[in-house]
Amino acid sequence: MKHLTEYRDPEQVDHYVQELHRTVTKPWTVMEVCGGQTHSLVKNGILNLLPDAIRMVHGPGCPVCVTPVHLIDKAVYLAEEKGVMLCSFGDMIRVPGSKKSLLEAKASGADVRILYSPLEAVRLARENPDRDVVFFAVGFETTAPANALSVVHAQQLGLKNYSILASHVLVPPAMEAVMNDPDTNIQGFLAAGHVCTIMGISEYAPLVERYKLPIVVTGFEPVDLLHGILMTVRQLERGEYKLENQYTRVVRPEGNPDAQQVINQVFTVVDREWRGIGNIPQSGWEVRPELADFDANRKFSVQIEKVPECADCIAGLVLKGIKKPFECSQFGTNCNPERPLGAPMVSSEGACAAYYHFAAVDLVHA
């Protein structure tokens, strides 16, 4: 597959690995923000190829992981009590709510549908005019255009039975939250490539200046990741801090203005609660008040009680890169993908799931 397989070429990977070994002289700690990058690093064995001096820590870029428990409870309630057709990305349905997951609700008879795209949910709403269709719209900036577009399409089609339950979060405020934590030891960031495809790169320049560390916008394939790590480490070794873009084939400096326009048409920036991390000011999007008919939060006024997180789960520390998944006492024992205590163990972007499924034993016990 063009634009994909060439970035998995073992020879290219080897060139980058050798260059990294030649470059690094001191220990450095670098965070990859996006959970997709975490999975690629672990699944492709890249962590094993890096020089020992380079320590990769895994960031909060897993939208499923940071979706608050009470929103999952709300989705379950809408499916079970309000009789809606509750549509979701597959990633979300195994995540435990306070009482059950969407998968468990589905097993007990609720109409929960796993979809690939929110646009399919619009189609379902059109085909089922007598049913209320709700799409559980989780995601970072990458997914926001698709979720927003579903609302635009539903509005254009005059649908009255479609709404989204939005749990949208933003990367730059999360990076600030990570850096403001007194326990952080991050010296450089790989910024999430596809988020920047939408938003561009300019919002990271102030972070580079404020925290005086390199930020390199990076892709997801092995060659991309090694290239991004090399660009970061070269800066660190020279005592530099700059914003750089490794992923130029899909990330333009200005992002995608058409996508930003649709996002702004549907969403407005608000404070958001992040599961495991807490409230982060101005860190997410919700549906604009004038589009309340398409906002499941407003359309179905349900009061869901907020419940405390599982005391044994250290998801918050894992999401901020302070602890590695295998440093959790519950990892792989009381917490596994079949019976997860926290979301990072079930999401396809969760760091705990990455280590559970793909990490070699020596990596886990390193």
Place this chain on the structure above:
Amino acid sequence: MCLAIPGKIKSIGYQYNGLVRMAQVSFGGITKEASLDMVPHAEIGDYVLVHVGVAITVVDEEEARKSFQYLAEIGELDELLESCQTDRQLMERQPLNHLVA
């Protein structure tokens, strides 16, 4: 969740009575539908990056080619920097009057 895959546009059509521009996109032989709302200028033959059924950008072929030149470029750059440093070290070791004399 932020997974996005590049695929080639095979054909372009319309949905909902012309409201939505949709493409058939081939991913190494598997064809799926993707909205072109976010890439209004995309044409048949372009590679687009598709995320949850929406094409979010057109892959820049020139930049894709360039990304494989990075190692060669930094190799040349490092050689240049090293030679500059060597020149400087020589200058420092040998006082100018020596060169003038």
